Amino acid sequence: MQYEAATVEDYIDQIPEERKAPMRKLRKVILDNLPKGFEEGIQYKMIGYYVPHSKYPDGYHCNPEEPLPFMSMASQKNSINLYHSGVYADKNILDWFVSEFPKHNKRKLDMGKSCIRFKHI
Secondary structure: OOOOOOOHHHHHHHOOHHHHHHHHHHHHHHHHHOOOOOEEEEEOOEEEEEEOOOOOOOOEOOEOOOOEEEEEEEEOOOOEEEEEHHHHHOHHHHHHHHHHHHHHOOOOOOEOOOEEEEOOO
């Protein structure tokens, strides 16, 4: 599902009611742990966390007009998805994440290349 939102709050206001609290909680965890210098906004019709042009003027190599994406989250048809470029960019980080996930979640990890799907909200 895609939402036409101009702001993060606008995006959250448009998603189904039962997903608002989990999305706000995930957003808070991200914001509490996001390294300094990243920005939050709407990118690719999702809530995005990215390196702004003021820090990295070259932007994203596929589209230099876009700031360099780092992480995104979205309410999709069957799940809340977290897209994290750092997880698949470094095998050590991926291995660490896969081994740590079961310590913090009783459900089986449902993951694509950089997409972590949370189907059971």
